[in-house]
Amino acid sequence: xxxxxxxxxxxxxxxxxxxxxxxxxxxxxxxxxxxxxxxxxxxxxxxxxxxxxxxxxxxxxxxxxxxxxxxxxxxxxxxxxxxxxxxxxxxxxxxxxxxxxxxxxxxxxxxxxxxxxxxxxxxxxxxxxxxxxxxxxxxxxxxxxxxxxxxxxxxxxxxxxxxxxxxxxxxxxxxxxxxxxxxxxxxxxxxxxxxxxxxxxxxxxxxxxxxxxxxxxxxxxxxxxxxxxxxxxxxxxxxxxxxxxxxxxxxxxxxxxxxxxxxxxxxxxxxxxxxxxxxxxxxxxxxxxxxxxxxxxxxxxxxxxxxxxxxxxxxxxxxxxxxxxxxxxxxxxxxxxxxxxxxxxxxxxx
Amino acid sequence: xxxxxxxxxxxxxxxxxxxxxxxxxxxxxxxxxxxxxxxxxxxxxxxxxxxxxxxxxxxxxxxxxxxxxxxxxxxxxxxxxxxxxxxxxxxxxxxxxxxxxxxxxxxxxxxxxxxxxxxxxxxxxxxxxxxxxxxxxxxxxxxxxxxxxxxxxxxxxxxxxxxxxxxxxxxxxxxxxxxxxxxxxxxxxxxxxxxxxxxxxxxxxxxxxxxxxxxxxxxxxxxxxxxxxxxxxxxxxxxxxxxxxxxxxxxxxxxxxxxxxxxxxxxxxxxxxxxxxxxx
Ligand SMILES: Nc1ncnc2c1ncn2[C@@H]1O[C@H](COP(=O)(O)OP(=O)(O)O)[C@@H](O)[C@H]1O
Ligand SMILES: [Mg+2]
Numbered sequence: 001x002x003x004x005x006x007x008x009x010x011x012x013x014x015x016x017x018x019x020x021x022x023x024x025x026x027x028x029x030x031x032x033x034x035x036x037x038x039x040x041x042x043x044x045x046x047x048x049x050x051x052x053x054x055x056x057x058x059x060x061x062x063x064x065x066x067x068x069x070x071x072x073x074x075x076x077x078x079x080x081x082x083x084x085x086x087x088x089x090x091x092x093x094x095x096x097x098x099x100x101x102x103x104x105x106x107x108x109x110x111x112x113x114x115x116x117x118x119x120x121x122x123x124x125x126x127x128x129x130x131x132x133x134x135x136x137x138x139x140x141x142x143x144x145x146x147x148x149x150x151x152x153x154x155x156x157x158x159x160x161x162x163x164x165x166x167x168x169x170x171x172x173x174x175x176x177x178x179x180x181x182x183x184x185x186x187x188x189x190x191x192x193x194x195x196x197x198x199x200x201x202x203x204x205x206x207x208x209x210x211x212x213x214x215x216x217x218x219x220x221x222x223x224x225x226x227x228x229x230x231x232x233x234x235x236x237x238x239x240x241x242x243x244x245x246x247x248x249x250x251x252x253x254x255x256x257x258x259x260x261x262x263x264x265x266x267x268x269x270x271x272x273x274x275x276x277x278x279x280x281x282x283x284x285x286x287x288x289x290x291x292x293x294x295x296x297x298x299x300x301x302x303x304x305x306x307x308x309x310x311x312x313x314x315x316x317x318x319x320x321x322x323x324x325x326x327x328x329x330x331x332x333x334x335x336x337x338x339x340x341x342x343x344x345x346x347x348x349x350x
Numbered sequence: 351x352x353x354x355x356x357x358x359x360x361x362x363x364x365x366x367x368x369x370x371x372x373x374x375x376x377x378x379x380x381x382x383x384x385x386x387x388x389x390x391x392x393x394x395x396x397x398x399x400x401x402x403x404x405x406x407x408x409x410x411x412x413x414x415x416x417x418x419x420x421x422x423x424x425x426x427x428x429x430x431x432x433x434x435x436x437x438x439x440x441x442x443x444x445x446x447x448x449x450x451x452x453x454x455x456x457x458x459x460x461x462x463x464x465x466x467x468x469x470x471x472x473x474x475x476x477x478x479x480x481x482x483x484x485x486x487x488x489x490x491x492x493x494x495x496x497x498x499x500x501x502x503x504x505x506x507x508x509x510x511x512x513x514x515x516x517x518x519x520x521x522x523x524x525x526x527x528x529x530x531x532x533x534x535x536x537x538x539x540x541x542x543x544x545x546x547x548x549x550x551x552x553x554x555x556x557x558x559x560x561x562x563x564x565x566x567x568x569x570x571x572x573x574x575x576x577x578x579x580x581x582x583x584x585x586x587x588x589x590x591x592x593x594x595x596x597x598x599x600x601x602x603x604x605x606x607x608x609x610x611x612x613x614x615x616x617x618x619x620x621x622x623x624x625x626x627x628x629x630x
Contacts, residue, residue: 074523097525109516113538122534123524174525 031082060231283344293337387590417576428494436502502547509543
């Protein structure tokens with residue numbers, strides 16, 4: 001077979017292969033969790049399917065039940081009702097040690113009395129791997145997180161970012177089907193956080209393990225996830241890709257929580273009074289021709305942010321925020337007309 | 351110009367004097383006792399020069415030696431028993447299922463701390479005589495074990511609470527069975543608490559007078575009980591010498607407990623179990 005044939009084959013192969021239907025690895029159905037004898041309703045009506053090899057994120061403000069849901073997948077909490085399946089098997093009756101799911105805990109929970117290598121080896125020892133397999137695997141994951149030279153240090157002798165990588169290595173070492181991460185980056189400073197976001201994403205691609213990340217940081221969630229779910233008050237608000245969630249928020253909460261959004265009552269734009277339009281500040285422009293103007297307003301303040309200028313415009317009793325490229329010259333107090341492309345409008349169902 | 355200083359009790363007028371008086375009141379008797387242990391004179395209250403002869407005499411006194419041996423054996427056995435029970439109790443109270451009557455159980459274990467010691471002593475005595483149990487030193491060990499358990503348990507409970515359950519959860523997540531988690535994670539992490547508890551139990555047992563006085567029969571006299579007997583024939587510098595030795599042991603162990611229970615002690619004292627990973 002010559003090269004051209006091989007190329008042909010692979011090309012046609014690519015064409016004829018149907019897009020592999022994503023297989024749900026974790027299926028959470030009708031899960032509900034009530035704490036403290038009925039007083040605290042932490043989760044209700046949770047239905048989520050997480051696919052194999054997916055980077056999935058649970059996003060929501062603090063206290064919305066993200067950790068509780070994650071701990072349920074790991075087996076530390078039991079749903080009050082509903083079901084959780086892992087790889088097609090009902091896992092509700094299984095304790096954490098019988099689930100091939102590993103967790104990176106919020107404060108890493110490294111074993112302080114064990115060295116880095118011993119921390120990573122712990123899970124493998126518990127699984128009764130042989131000494132040889134263990135040392136091979138420990139070396140392998142140490143290389144994966146680039147901590148080869150720290151193998152004999154104690155966790156207290158590592159920086160926050162290094163501890164984080166040890167926690168990752170420890171959780172990945174037993175080759176789990178799912179890696180759960182509970183706000184893994186929240187203890188790091190901004191610069192390190194950005195680096196680790198990239199590393200996490202890369203690690204997920206390299207290992208092909210399903211990652212389920214918990215975060216309250218919407219930027220982080222948008223940047224890293226294949227799909228994410230936005231939660232609030234123990235309920236799913238929206239599930240989708242970052243693009244879907246950013247561009248087509250399902251409701252007021254999502255529009256407001258993900259990025260910035262101007263929520264403009266329909267009445268103000270001559271539409272039906274019962275709809276609300278969500279328009280992202282970066283899609284709004286100052287109209288140069290009066291026939292384009294969709295909304296008139298008075299400029300309240302303009303803040304120069306370097307690459308952008310943030311303008312706050314009062315119109316019909318609400319403040320509209322517009323993010324415009326470069327420096328803008330308009331003086332506060334002047335009347336300006338705003339416009340935006342039609343596809344920037346997103347009608348919110350309440 | 352005076353610099354502004356945040357309020358500090360130490361700069362209150364009279365604070366220094368008050369502190370000095372308190373310390374004097376607390377420690378002057380001890381200082382006198384220790385100083386006169388080194389007195390050459392037979393009469394306790396008359397100083398006539400430095401000497402170690404009372405220490406020599408005390409150490410060579412067969413009865414004192416016997417009583418000291420009894421004390422150490424009883425304290426040792428009671429410490430081992432009480433520490434074992436206390437580990438189990440601390441784990442049950444801090445990690446166990448929140449069972450009905452847990453509060454009552456905690457209260458029952460803590461009773462020896464709040465009930466007047468004389469009551470414990472008398473009830474223990476009555477209990478033993480009701481059962482007609484006269485097994486010498488074993489009686490003492492049993493009685494001491496009971497009142498040492500709360501002393502041993504308190505530091506362990508504190509340690510278990512402050513270390514949290516995150517590490518144990520992580521071990522559970524990493525496929526550990528409960529027994530292996532206990533051995534590899536919980537036990538090493540709570541070790542400072544166990545050592546502190548054991549020392550407290552040992553010191554409490556060594557210092558105990560009332561309960562030992564009631565329970566000890568002939569041939570199983572502990573050191574404090576023997577010293578009391580000596581005192582009744584008049585205070586000799588030998589008593590001072592024995593007391594000084596007891597004082598030093600207790601104080602030394604108390605300092606050790608203090609050092610162990612400092613937060614920074616955790617990483618240094620939690621001993622790593624034998625290396626499981628062959629270093630390549
Ligand atoms: N063990 C518990 N007992 C009682 N209430 C709990 C417990 N764990 C969590 N909760 C409650 O459940 C809600 C969700 O908590 P959590 O899952 O930790 O939120 P998040 O991780 O999103 O910040 C909170 O209101 C919290 O107080
Ligand atoms: Mg949380």
